[in-house]
Amino acid sequence: MSGKIDPVKKMAELLKSGATMLAETCPVKGCNLPLFKLPSGEIVCPVHGKVYMVKTEEEALEVKEKLSLRSVLDKLENKVLLILDDLSNNTIPQTSELIEWLEVLERIRRIKKLISEK
Template sequence: MSSQDPIKIMAELLKSGAVMLAETCPVEGCNLPLFKLKSGEVVCPLHGRIHVVKTDEEVKEVYSRAALSMLLEKVESTAIRAIDSLISEPDIDSTEIIKWLEVLERVARLKIIAKKRNIP
């Protein structure tokens, strides 16, 4: 979340209306209390957003959401690199650039859909 002192961050979270939970951060060695923001999001003052899971099914869901997010980021960065490479070539192939721009457009649409479905 920040490089500030976790105590100060916890105080700011409480001042902003966050609720301190009984659960602690699941990151090994952290053990700071988790806070529930007004938005419903659960955060650690040191690590930021935390996915609190209670069942194996929730664990699978969190991993699949994270995998989708990482995959979209990789595809997006690959498309950007490909476009950058194509633009720097002396003989620019516009059809190839258009194909990669379409990939970027699809990634953007998928990110919007994922956001609407609350997939990080």
């Protein structure tokens, strides 16, 4: 199988496997697909797989913040990796500059670890 998941096909599969469709929608930004409860009790989005199930608005907000924070950190991490690549390929890196970027990278990874641990 290659490419994107067909949500309609996936939803049909979920229903066939005994999952029930919920009134809640996927918390991933721009997704909005209905969530499904598997016979095992797990809550899944047809596209994003397992999702956090939240009970209150406050909790929902917290999860959304965490998810968007993580995607920002992912972008930062990629950016820093690109900069590091650039530094070692195209120019003779200044050691101090290199160390600074490595520290930034290290910090990003530490924050990502912290937010995924809860």
